[in-house]
Amino acid sequence: QSALTQPASVSGSPGQSITISCTGTSSDVGGYNYVSWYQQHPGKAPKLMISNVSNRPSGVSNRFSGSKSDNTASLTISGLQAEDEADYYCGSYTSSNTLVFGGGTKLTVL
C-alpha cells in the first residue's frame, strides 16, 4: 500500500488561511469517507484534528476544517496562529482493510 501524497511543507502568516492536500486513489481516499487528519508537535504524540473527512472532535478549534473531492482530501486551517506550527498527517481506510497515512506536511507559521 503506497503512502498518500502530501506536500512536504506549507507556510503562512498569522491570521492567514492555509490548505494541506492529501492525494490517494479510488481504493482509499476516493472510495470511502474515512479520512482523518492528525497534528503532531515535536516530541509529542499525534492528536486527532479531523475524522471522517470533515468531522471535528470536541475540543478542536473550529479554525480547522476538512473536505474531500474525488481522490484528494484537504485540511484547511483559518486564522493561523503560532501554536498551529506542527506536522500534519492524513490517514485513510483502504479497500484492503488496512490504514494508510500520508508522508506528512510541515506547517511553518511565518
Add this chain to the structure above:
Amino acid sequence: EVQLVESGGGLVQPGGSLRLSCAASGFTFSSYGMAWVRQAPGKGLQWVSSISDSGTSTYYADSVKGRFTISRDNSRNTLYLQVDSLRAEDTAVYYCAKVLGLLDPFDPWGQGTLVTVSS
C-alpha cells in the same frame, strides 16, 4: 480521562523479539478497537496493526505480517504487540491508540515506546 501508557520498548539485536504493552484506563476498554502505529526517527507515521474490541479480528500492514502479533486482554485493559524477527527498519517509536471506528480514526494516542533494533 482516557490514558494509554505503552511499555516494553528497548534495544534488541536483529532477529530478536520484544513484547510491547499498552495499559488503558478511563474508558470501557472492551468496547473499542485498538491499534499500533509506529514512527521511525525523523520519519512519518506508519500504521502497523489493529484489533477489534473483542479481539476476534486482527489486521496487519504487509511489512509486519507474519512477524508481529497483536492481541489484547480485556480483563486487564491491556493491548499487546509481540514483535518477532526484528529488522533494523523496525526501529521506531511505537504508539498505541484507541480506535473510534472500524480501523480509524485514532483518538487518543499514548506517549509511545521506542524500539531500537541494532547489533
